[in-house]
Amino acid sequence: MTKNPPQLIIFRMFKSKGKLSYLILTLIILTSLIFVKINDLRPKSDANSTASESNSVLGESLQEKVSPISITATISAQKWVPSNTITYKGDNLLVLINKKIGLPPNYEPSDLVFVAGTLRLRKGAANAYSNMVSAAAREGIPLVISSAYRSYTDQQNTFNYWVSKSGSQQAQTFSAFPGHSQHQLGTAVDFTLAGGSSFFSESFGQTAQGSWLSNNASRFGFVLSYPKGKESITGYIYEPWHYRYIGVENAKRLASSGLCLEEFLQRYGVW
Numbered sequence: 552m553t554k555n556p557p558q559l560i561i562f563r564m565f566k567s568k569g570k571l572s573y574l575i576l577t578l579i580i581l582t583s584l585i586f587v588k589i590n591d592l593r594p595k596s597d598a599n600s601t602a603s604e605s606n607s608v609l610g611e612s613l614q615e616k617v618s619p620i621s622i623t624a625t626i627s628a629q630k631w632v633p634s635n636t637i638t639y640k641g642d643n644l645l646v647l648i649n650k651k652i653g654l655p656p657n658y659e660p661s662d663l664v665f666v667a668g669t670l671r672l673r674k675g676a677a678n679a680y681s682n683m684v685s686a687a688a689r690e691g692i693p694l695v696i697s698s699a700y701r702s703y704t705d706q707q708n709t710f711n712y713w714v715s716k717s718g719s720q721q722a723q724t725f726s727a728f729p730g731h732s733q734h735q736l737g738t739a740v741d742f743t744l745a746g747g748s749s750f751f752s753e754s755f756g757q758t759a760q761g762s763w764l765s766n767n768a769s770r771f772g773f774v775l776s777y778p779k780g781k782e783s784i785t786g787y788i789y790e791p792w793h794y795r796y797i798g799v800e801n802a803k804r805l806a807s808s809g810l811c812l813e814e815f816l817q818r819y820g821v822w
Contacts, residue, residue: 638654725751725787744758775812
């Protein structure tokens with residue numbers, strides 16, 4: 552059976568009734584018909600396409616903020632780590648510096664003081680270091696550092712040196728790109744053995760110095776930056792000689808959190 556078009560139905564309603572209520576009913580019917588018609592004409596994939604586009608934009612945003620090497624750390628961290636970011640918060644003890652977050656080339660702490668020969672640290676870190684060295688010496692443990700503050704230029708020279716010795720890919724596992732080294736903060740130190748050249752080996756952790764630092768450094772506000780078993784999170788090999796000063800209270804919080812420094816700073820740090 553052939554159906555009458557909606558327009559004819561509406562016309563007959565007006566002709567026979569002519570009442571306001573039917574006019575309102577007619578407007579409702581027209582609106583419904585128009586909506587249905589438009590919905591029928593719309594491609595079925597539009598809704599899915601819109602959702603897909605939204606997810607795509609979100610995905611791109613997250614990819615920009617999460618680096619491949621730190622993505623495992625975000626499982627336990629509360630903040631997404633931005634990528635290719637320059638931070639101007641270098642004076643903050645809890646600033647996050649890693650492979651994706653760096654300092655400006657001209658950044659230099661304003662309160663650097665000499666701690667050993669030509670090596671310098673920020674004043675707070677220097678005082679803590681001095682107290683720690685004295686405490687270790689009383690127990691017959693000589694603590695010596697081979698590196699402290701490094702300028703952007705020093706970092707370039709250091710990185711280029713290791714690239715020439717080990718190749719770029721290998722060098723990146725233990726040496727930072729210029730601007731991405733904790734040493735530029737003036738709060739990081741590399742320990743070595745007394746009377747010898749720089750001792751950068753995992754075996755440093757088994758020496759008297761390495762063992763003492765592991766058990767006592769946090770009492771003075773120094774923490775291990777790149778611990779064993781966290782390589783996929785930090786992006787660096789296990790470095791038992793590399794410690795960073797974050798303050799006594801922060802070191803206590805880190806110890807009780809069960810996190811490594813990278814995870815801790817992702818959650819509680821700044822950039």
